[in-house]
Amino acid sequence: xxxxxxxxxxCCDEVGRGALSGPVTIGAVLVTAATRTAPQGVRDSKLLTxxxxxxLAPRIERWAAAHAVGHASPAEIDTFGIxxxxxxxxxxxxxxxxxxxxxxxxxxxxxxxxPPDQDVLFGGLPxxxxxxxxxxxxxxxxxxxxxxxxxxxxxxxxxxLAKTARDEIMVELAADHPEYGWAENKGYAAPEHIDAxxxxxPTPHHRTSWRLPGLAPPLGGADSVADTHAVASARALExxx
Numbered sequence: 001x002x003x004x005x006x007x008x009x010x011c012c013d014e015v016g017r018g019a020l021s022g023p024v025t026i027g028a029v030l031v032t033a034a035t036r037t038a039p040q041g042v043r044d045s046k047l048l049t050x051x052x053x054x055x056l057a058p059r060i061e062r063w064a065a066a067h068a069v070g071h072a073s074p075a076e077i078d079t080f081g082i083x084x085x086x087x088x089x090x091x092x093x094x095x096x097x098x099x100x101x102x103x104x105x106x107x108x109x110x111x112x113x114x115p116p117d118q119d120v121l122f123g124g125l126p127x128x129x130x131x132x133x134x135x136x137x138x139x140x141x142x143x144x145x146x147x148x149x150x151x152x153x154x155x156x157x158x159x160x161l162a163k164t165a166r167d168e169i170m171v172e173l174a175a176d177h178p179e180y181g182w183a184e185n186k187g188y189a190a191p192e193h194i195d196a197x198x199x200x201x202p203t204p205h206h207r208t209s210w211r212l213p214g215l216a217p218p219l220g221g222a223d224s225v226a227d228t229h230a231v232a233s234a235r236a237l238e239x240x241x
Contacts, residue, residue: 027162
């Protein structure tokens with residue numbers, strides 16, 4: 001896309017979509033025609049060990065023209081649904097970039113950033129989810145690419161930043177809730193996590209609108225049925241490692 005006249009391209013990837021607890025997180029890495037080759041070892045975060053990701057993260061931050069990470073909380077996922085929460089996390093990441101992007105490249109084949117109504121400001125999100133006094137914001141052009149995390153180094157770099165940031169959050173939360181094993185499983189549906197849910201029930205950090213394993217079906221929620229399918233599909237795509 002940089003060869004097509006795009007001056008600043010923001011490459012994004014998400015982590016945590018299929019987790020049972022914790023935020024959904026979007027990483028954004030902005031590159032320009034002047035950006036050099038990515039640091040050696042950068043690849044899709046799921047193919048790297050935690051130590052490798054932690055070593056690469058500061059190198060990526062120095063390499064990128066701009067970088068940022070955005071989160072949407074479990075409460076926001078429960079209130080608005082996972083897809084709207086991803087849009088919210090993505091907008092937070094893009095707004096936080098030190099350089100304005102001219103276009104955005106997303107991994108996959110679904111544009112979760114663009115609102116249903118392209119003329120709606122704030123990415124179609126309820127204004128209550130934005131900082132007080134936040135200026136209206138126009139979403140740059142969005143392009144999707146299947147397997148972009150394998151084909152584009154900047155998307156892979158974004159996945160590393162997102163995974164590293166979200167893992168740090170889950171390790172911190174694990175200190176107050178050690179029974180769920182979040183330091184190891186990062187909020188995904190690992191056996192010790194499911195066992196703790198059945199014994200202890202959910203915490204404030206769980207997505208309680210979802211059909212959580214070991215618990216009765218939720219009484220409601222933004223899109224709990226759709227989120228159940230998201231959990232199943234994401235298990236095959238994401239690893240807590």
